[in-house]
Amino acid sequence: MSGNLPNPPQPPASGADLVQKSMNELRLTDENTTTNTTSSTNRQAYSSQQSQQNNNEIFEGRLVEGDLKQGNTMLSTVSSGAGRQVFNYSTDRIVGNGSFGVVFQATCLETGETVAIKKVLQDKRFKNRELQIMKQVDHPNIVKLKHCFYSYPDKEETYLHLVLEYVPDTVYRISKHYAKNNQRMPNLFVKMYTYQMCRALGAIHKQGICHRDIKPQNLLVNTETHQLKLCDFGSAKVLVKDEPNIAYICSRYYRAPELIFGATDYSSAIDVWSVGCVLAELLLGQPLFPGESGVDQLVEIIKVLGTPTxxxxxxxNPNYTDFKFPSIKAHPWTKIFSKRMPPDAVDLVSKLLQYAPNKRLTAIQAMTHPFF
Structure with missing residues (x-):
């Protein structure tokens, strides 16, 4: 974030130094920030039986000709119950990229509609988990999947293309705008964005889906209406009790502490922790826990919440048995935030950022908080 805003108050340096020294001796999860959503740990085994589509407007198709690149026009054909439909897309610019692939802003030449097309390298042995989940979700605060198709640039590679509704801005860019101008985001916007974020999570959590990468960059916003839409389900998964999951998930600043402790039997409460981090960031104008590594992330958390019991x-994580933690007292939330901060906002942050996952509010419970 911009350095124009003052840093939140920190506990005495001696305490932080003690934490940092102790963290170096612990066995904690510490990997790179970026999640590779095409890895085998993030795919479901391919089943010969096709999944049933619950949205008749989503069509799977095959690319007739061309490959999706910036600045070209491509033709795709998708099949539906009503027959075949042909769509020509003119790719305008790249709006996102990462280990997952690339996202283009494109125009459908038949309708003139602007769309986003996410291009992902696909392993033929597996179904794409993101595609399966996107077919299940239909909510005003979740980006809509219009249809999908495949391309084959050569015999060895298959690319999946998700055609999504285009939403022009993100909470991240809006927050950066205010920080750059040494301003705090208006409380009304903070309330609207946080409420809609919780609303989207309430819907997917009810279906057993955990997003696992909540961050400002994945919160799309229409700046004319301020409608928020959750996007990027590349890390999302249906969580099944007693079924292990990877601990390294979620971008570092927003990663729940149980993940840092290596938990594999976690719940959708990891998304709630991320919501608390996003809310605090919108209130402060900068990340609350700006860790430089997985271990340092825990240091930043302990500086604020104190040493976990x-x-x-x-x-x-019931399987974690190392307890080499110095005793650090929690830093009062009222000192983290300015005196002008609405008390209800600070209270909501404190109820979302609890060490124990079962002590955190659920997304639905958060929506009933007095802050809104």
């Missing part, structure tokens, strides 16, 4: 560590 044995009970809290057990709630995060």
């Amino acid at each position: 044995r009970e809290e560590i057990h709630a995060m």
Whole structure:
């Protein structure tokens, strides 16, 4: 974030130094920030039986000709119950990229509609988990999947293309705008964005889906209406009780502490922690826990929440048995935020950012908080 805003108050340096020294001795999860959503840990085994589509407007198709690149026009054909439809897309510019692939802003030449097309390298042995989940979700605060198709640049590669509604801005860019101008985001916007974020999560959590990468960059916003839409389900997964999951998930600043402790049997409460981090960032104008590594992330959390108790560590990961933590007291939330901050906003942050996952509010419970 911009350096124009003052840093939130921190506990005494001696305490932080103690935490940092101790963290170096612990066995904690510490990997790169970017999640590779095409890895085998993020795909479901391919089933010979096709999944049933619950949205008749979503069509799977095959690319007739061309390959999706910036600045070209491509033709795709998709099949539906009503027959075949042909769509020509003119790719205008790249709006996002990463280990997952690339996202283009494109125009459908038949309708003139602007869309976003996410191009992902596909392993033929697996179904794409993101595609399966996007077919299941239909909500005003979740980006809509229009249809999808495949391309084959050569015999060895297959690319999946997700055609999504285009939303022009993100909470990240809006927040950066205010920080750059040494301003705080208006409380009304903070309320609207946070409420809609919780609303989207409430819907997917009810279906057993955990997003696993909540961050300002994945919160799209129409700046004319301020409608928010959750996007990028490349890390999302249907969580099944007692079925192990990878601990390295979620972008670092927004990563729940149980993930840092290596928990594999976590719940959708990891998304709620991320919501608390996003809310705090919107209120402060900068990330609350700007860790430089997985271990340092825990240092930043302990600076604010204090040392977790044995009970809290057990709630995060029952299999974690190292307790080499110095005793650091929690830093009062009222000192993290300015005195002008609405007390209800600070209270909501404190109820979302709890060490014990079962002590955090759920997304639905958060929507009933007095802050809104």
